[in-house]
Amino acid sequence: MVPPDIQGEIAEIKEGDFTVEEIIVKIKTADGIKELTMIQRWPVRNPRPVSKNLAPHEPMFTGQRVIDALFPVGKGGTACVPGPFGSGKTVIQHQLAKWADAEIIVYVGCGERGNEMTDVLLEFPELQDPKSGEPLMKRTVLIANTSNMPVAAREASVYTGMTIAEYFRDMGYSVALMADSTSRWAESMREISGRLEEMPGEEGYPAYLGTRIAEFYERAGRTISIGSVGREGALSAVGAVSPPGGDLSDPVVQATLRVVKVFWSLEAELAYSRHFPAISWLNSYSLYTDDLEDFYIEEIGEEWIQMRGRAVAILQEEADLNEIVRLVGVDALSPGNRLIMETAKSMREDFLHQNAFHEVDTYTSFKKQYMMMELIMLLHERSDQWLQSGKSINDLLTLDVKEEIARAKYTPEEEVEAAFEQIRKNIISQTEI
């Protein structure tokens, strides 16, 4: 690949095997002949130029159910995952690095724990990239700046990672960049700004914090590279944010939310009850759902959009009903509302809750996600009819098939078709009027 700042006619090109430092091609440019090796040097703070920017139109599947089903990020999109310590930011970043549907992963460990970066170095060579079959480490670049390493290097680390990601994007790959954690980058900017005796902005951060953050995330995108071939590449960026006290009014969180299109809000309450990923289904959002709708309709089917809509509505209703439950207890609800609470509970515990450390549950294909949600919604509809026919809510609570649905997530991918078909049959037979 020729560096983006060089253009002209090929004067001479070699054939064979070479080291990266040997000259392999000579280009006749307006400024004379340029000799090129396979190495490119690029100033990290300058975005690499592209010929065209396109809107993301395809989701980047991650195998994490709450993300893929409810808050998807597009290929070439941006997302942020803010949360207090212990809420699972790094586990999510690691899961994305392992399972995201991307050809290259750039993981920037920015001012965080050394052991976490060691974890990537030790674990990734042992895991397999599902697409290529090779060790996962072969598709991963790790920028390691630990919290006790120099602060000026920390400030540069995110730019280093972004440039490397852009380089691979220009080759036509789909790249995902994870920055853990952008707050440390902001803090390093604050410290350097303080030493330069610049006037501080909010909370001591430099006044240009918002601009820098926006410029950073703007380097993500779906692009056509410059040059005669015009390769399409994608760079998705996911930034973790560590606000002090977990308070989302923090300037870094706010500046990031103004720019990124997906917000996975991690909440302490969910983390305490060990509901992981602790992504709030009420407060998170993805602004890609409209852009991606065509993809879902064509590739998955219109039913998916409707089913997801119903699921989200049930979760919202549960939140509203919880207000009442808090005042008068759950027995005061009508059977119909009790059913909604039960289905919502199943959605949360059997679908949204996912164990990153379980051999099977760590990754769920979209097909399996679809079928899992289908089972839960099928039970909901059948139960509704059952209740209408006069059955009591208590009978519903003790249906055997509920336990089968609860364990569905642990069914290995190869067994899913057969096992879920059986569950489907059980739902129908156990809710026979």
Add this chain to the structure above:
Amino acid sequence: MIKEYHTVSEIAGPLMLVEKVEDVKYEELVEVELPNGEIRHGKVLEVSDDKALVQLFEGARGLSVQGSKVRFLGKGVEIPVSEDILGRVFDGQGRPIDDGPEILPEKRLDINGEPLNPYARDYPSEFIQTGISCIDGLNTLVRGQKLPIFSASGLPHSRMAVQIARQAKVLGTSEPFAVVFAAMGITFEESEYFISDFRETGAIDRAVLFMNLADDPAIERISTPRMALTVAEYLAFEKGMHVLAILTDMTNYCEALREVSAARKEIPGRRGYPGYMYTDLASVYERAGKIMDKPGSITQIPILTMPEDDKTHPIPDLTGYITEGQIILSRSMHRKGIYPPVDAPQSLSRLKDKGIGEGKTRKDHADTFNQLYDAYTRGLAARELEVILGEAALSEMDRLFYRFAEAFEQKYVQQDEYENRSIEETLDLGWELLSMVPTTELKRIRTEYLEEFLPKFLKKEPAEEEVAVDTGC
């Protein structure tokens, strides 16, 4: 040749400005001689043109601008180390206070250490049995981890730290831990409590103590943990020992950091603490772990007292972002008479996943841990509901989990200060409690384990019967 400067131009708080200096470096060690011959020490914080800003370790009391002589010693703050350091007691600056001689050094090490390349680290994964169920079972400690205790004034963190130091062991080895203890701003009585326990168990012979007590200069506190960790690194990575580093009380350390920052007229961050406190704390806490192909390890247990019991205060907040989890103590549990008063839902061990399971603790550890948490938090939610609505408004399930939560606190969390439970006992205790819950609710445990482990704890027919009996009106 070391030059001597008589050009002190300003003294403010613990800071001193020396002018017309040459060739002075950051963090360089400084010797100040007072007119009466007394020698004080400091280090260079900043250099600019021909000026050097010096932080005085013992403070500036008695120092005058005239007559003070300053010498820059051409090296950073160092500590002499050798194997003879075991069993010795030093003050916050590394001077012996046990009536023993100075250490005859095998080498002198810069107390700031060097950050470790993540590639050189080995991931901590060896289970440490502390004998305390709410740690071993729920917030498992592994060798090489940094796991702090977030306490508050009046809570028994010292008793816990001492119990951990006394009972900590790695199963399958008989090798005891060496202890490096750094006291920052604690009272004489508290330090005596630690020392006498170390004496009783004989740990004192394998311990190195750095004592900066409450009446010692605050500025010294900033060097104390660095000295202690330098010795810990030496013992661990050069002498192959397994070191337990206990640092108490980090709150006093942060206060000293704030004092120096204010004196330097730096723009304060949150609550007046310096904006770089995260990085500074990281340079202390990150000095733990294991190195590839080296036998030793450093396991760090920092202790801090949360001002106003507030977890979002900068000191515990920043610490939580750096350390590999936290053990949080709860005042309400302490009031109920529970020791150790560990708030299980808010506590966390980030490294437990690789330290538990088959071959380390037991294969059912992960699943039962998930289930215990689930049941306990449901019980806590029921307890909250009961406070507002009364017991009558609770469903049968809620009542069951409420009772579970009570039993969990009384039997699993609560234990005696000298009670040393094996991991089997802890895990079995978990099962005993889970047998109170209907088996259909045990969704987080895989079926094979339910079949293997649960039966012997089910005394009679399922818990539904007990529930029916208890709640019949």
